[in-house]
Amino acid sequence: MNDERKIRVLVAKPGLDGHDRGAKVIASAFRDAGFEVIYTGLHQTPEMVVNAAVQEDVDVVAMSILSGAHMTLFPRVREMLDAEGADHILLTGGGIIPEDDMAALREKGVGRLFGPGSPTTEAIAYIRDWFEEQGERV
Amino acid sequence: MTADVEARYLPLLERFRAGKRTGLARAITVVENEQRGFEAFLHEVLSVGPRAARVGVTGPPGAGKSSLLAMLAGHYREADEDVGVVAVDPTSPYSGGALLGDRIRMNDLATDPGIFIRSMATRGSLGGLATTSKEVIDLMDAFGIPRILVETVGVGQTELDVTGAADTVVVVLVPESGDGVQAMKAGLMEIADIFVVNKSDRPGADRLLKELNQAIHLRTGPGGSSTAGPAADVPAHHGVDMAAAMKRRNEERGEVKKPRRWEAPEGWTIPVLKTVAQTGEGIPELADAIVRHRAHLVESGELADRRRARLERRVRDVVQRRLRRGAERAVAGEALATTMKAIVDGSDTPYSVAGTFIRDILERETNG
Ligand SMILES: Nc1nc2c(ncn2[C@@H]2O[C@H](COP(=O)(O)OP(=O)(O)OP(=O)(O)O)[C@@H](O)[C@H]2O)c(=O)[nH]1
Ligand SMILES: [Mg+2]
Numbered sequence: 001m002n003d004e005r006k007i008r009v010l011v012a013k014p015g016l017d018g019h020d021r022g023a024k025v026i027a028s029a030f031r032d033a034g035f036e037v038i039y040t041g042l043h044q045t046p047e048m049v050v051n052a053a054v055q056e057d058v059d060v061v062a063m064s065i066l067s068g069a070h071m072t073l074f075p076r077v078r079e080m081l082d083a084e085g086a087d088h089i090l091l092t093g094g095g096i097i098p099e100d101d102m103a104a105l106r107e108k109g110v111g112r113l114f115g116p117g118s119p120t121t122e123a124i125a126y127i128r129d130w131f132e133e134q135g136e137r138v
Numbered sequence: 139m140t141a142d143v144e145a146r147y148l149p150l151l152e153r154f155r156a157g158k159r160t161g162l163a164r165a166i167t168v169v170e171n172e173q174r175g176f177e178a179f180l181h182e183v184l185s186v187g188p189r190a191a192r193v194g195v196t197g198p199p200g201a202g203k204s205s206l207l208a209m210l211a212g213h214y215r216e217a218d219e220d221v222g223v224v225a226v227d228p229t230s231p232y233s234g235g236a237l238l239g240d241r242i243r244m245n246d247l248a249t250d251p252g253i254f255i256r257s258m259a260t261r262g263s264l265g266g267l268a269t270t271s272k273e274v275i276d277l278m279d280a281f282g283i284p285r286i287l288v289e290t291v292g293v294g295q296t297e298l299d300v301t302g303a304a305d306t307v308v309v310v311l312v313p314e315s316g317d318g319v320q321a322m323k324a325g326l327m328e329i330a331d332i333f334v335v336n337k338s339d340r341p342g343a344d345r346l347l348k349e350l351n352q353a354i355h356l357r358t359g360p361g362g363s364s365t366a367g368p369a370a371d372v373p374a375h376h377g378v379d380m381a382a383a384m385k386r387r388n389e390e391r392g393e394v395k396k397p398r399r400w401e402a403p404e405g406w407t408i409p410v411l412k413t414v415a416q417t418g419e420g421i422p423e424l425a426d427a428i429v430r431h432r433a434h435l436v437e438s439g440e441l442a443d444r445r446r447a448r449l450e451r452r453v454r455d456v457v458q459r460r461l462r463r464g465a466e467r468a469v470a471g472e473a474l475a476t477t478m479k480a481i482v483d484g485s486d487t488p489y490s491v492a493g494t495f496i497r498d499i500l501e502r503e504t505n506g
Contacts, residue, residue, distance in 0.1 A: 004234075005171060006171070006234075006259070006261075027237055028237065030235065031230060031233060031235035031236060031237045032230070032232075032233045032235060033233065033235060034233045034234045034235040035235050036229075036235060036236045036238060036259045037235065037236065037237050037238060038238045038241060038257050039237060039238065039239045039241070039242065040241045040242060040245065040248070041239075041241075041242040041245060043245075044245075044248075045249070047248075047249045048245065048248040048249055051248055051249050052241060052248065052255075054159060054160060054163055055159065055163055055254055055255055055256055056163070056255075056256060056257060057160075057163040057164055057166065057167045084160065085160050086160070136173060137164065137167065138146045138147055138149075138150055138164070138168065138173070
């Protein structure tokens, strides 16, 4: 029995924009925080994200979206996760997302989202706190 | 003796048996986390025995293991065979976290319903796999996946664990890996069933290929194939088959053979193949070599031997794991503290106290 349950996080970079520096920074910060990070690289479609999330049985999906497509991508991934019976997965992420959009996405079952300026420690603390509340999954 | 599956796992068991991918995914988590009752769960689902063809891919960091594996999986998918992948990357000893990046190379397969990929962190295990990787492979097998590919952590030395996880071990090297002598030193000759020189689009591939072939023939002698038994450790001596003699002697003495196999079996010459994982060059040949190796394993009876050795090792591992876990639990916290008083004031000794703990551990473990 592991005394401390590992938090498994899928860090995904959906969309067509061609750089994943931000996603890589997040992925390493999560690793340094003790998370097990599954990193899948650029150009992930919602199908790819959801498929990986299911197979890897992650606790959290964190998407980095800079393309402005957050209003379609987040709800789409949320719906598809739920349809796969993975409604227990926390969907969070970051990018250039206006406050109003963040609020609207929260209404749709998306977790907290983080703007470009927010330190990675904030997202880490958020995920840790959320995870604390979760029971062991069977 | 194993206790019954805990009631809380019954819905999961049902999903697993119904072939639901979420059922396999969660079962893997339960096993990977060694959640309470996971062994009883395994006992329940594994009663069918091994069926899948298991191929292990190992080699130094960045050699192209994931890329090759993706190509190989694609190759099997063309024949409409389901494929399971277990890809292991290291846990950081500093943070306990891990960056699992093998999926990056498998994006072409990412939405193929015939492929199930699971990434695992080593979580402190040193042999190239995670402690529970073999059990995760078993789960995929029991789930009905006929081909399972395992990628070890990229470490240059002998990744011995992979031999306990796979029927066929593919060792991937690249022109930059050094020469054939280094491969010998690293113990790769003993674990490889097939050598692959990947990145053979780069200079030096032919040189490495030649050196590997030389090293293989040095090891196996002019006959071209190795002798059975622990020949890898014991050179043949004046025509006397030392290996066979030692083996006989050990058997007569009733000594337990070490859980090894891993000298290439009789009649099998380790092939050395060139590949370019990015373009898929050499993949059909690799797939073909795997098929030939498997046929060889079946015909020579070696497959049964390897499976047996694997299971023998598993029993040993599980015994150790359960006792270790029991021991950690038993001496944690209050229990030890309370007994300390008697030891300190001299009315008891560490030895009798330990004896009491051990009796408790055994009692707990036998009751599930
Ligand atoms: N030139 C060339 N590059 C290759 C070839 N195969 C893989 N690569 C590249 O080598 C790098 C490492 O490939 P991976 O497949 O991730 O290697 P790996 O052995 O799985 O790496 P680790 O899991 O990190 O140990 C990537 O940038 C690949 O694109 C090849 O045949 N030729
Ligand atoms: Mg890899």
